[in-house]
Amino acid sequence: MFTTxxxxxxxxxxxxxxPLVDLYYVAADALLFLHWHGHVTADEIVRAATEGGQWRTHxxxxxxxxxxxxxxxxxxxxxxxxxxxxxxRAVAHGIRAxxxxxxxxxxxxxxxxxxxxxxxxxxxxxxxxDEAEALRWIRAQ
Numbered sequence: 001m002f003t004t005x006x007x008x009x010x011x012x013x014x015x016x017x018x019p020l021v022d023l024y025y026v027a028a029d030a031l032l033f034l035h036w037h038g039h040v041t042a043d044e045i046v047r048a049a050t051e052g053g054q055w056r057t058h059x060x061x062x063x064x065x066x067x068x069x070x071x072x073x074x075x076x077x078x079x080x081x082x083x084x085x086x087x088x089r090a091v092a093h094g095i096r097a098x099x100x101x102x103x104x105x106x107x108x109x110x111x112x113x114x115x116x117x118x119x120x121x122x123x124x125x126x127x128x129x130d131e132a133e134a135l136r137w138i139r140a141q
Contacts, residue, residue, distance in 0.1 A: 004028035009025055012044075020038060021048045031062075036069075041074070042078040045075065053086075064090075065101070066100045067101045068100055068101060068103070079115055082115055097123065100125070101129070104129055
């Protein structure tokens with residue numbers, strides 16, 4: 001997906017020790033890239049977002065790219081926290097845009113679209129099924 005160097009920051013595990021999300025930093029794009037795996041819960045989304053935010057002290061990323069194609073779960077349970085707690089903090093710390101790459105499975109898109117709609121005044125968020133399109137968009141933000 002990336003043609004520039006990518007630095008693996010960490011892999012967070014779920015409560016069973018299985019990989020949940022890989023976090024990468026792409027310096028050329030000032031980008032935090034998250035690649036989700038397995039079944040995700042609201043608590044794990046909060047934990048990943050909180051731990052991901054801690055990397056801002058080391059790396060000056062301004063964009064977030066979430067690849068949710070390999071993750072399942074009820075993302076909507078974390079929507080209020082993302083909207084009212086995470087988004088204002090992220091924007092205050094310099095996040096300028098976020099893109100979600102979702103699977104073609106219809107169940108993934110509505111939650112991402114609801115989040116994008118809810119925070120549109122604070123943070124540009126776009127939803128894609130194609131990783132090249134998502135990367136082009138996030139780089140332009």
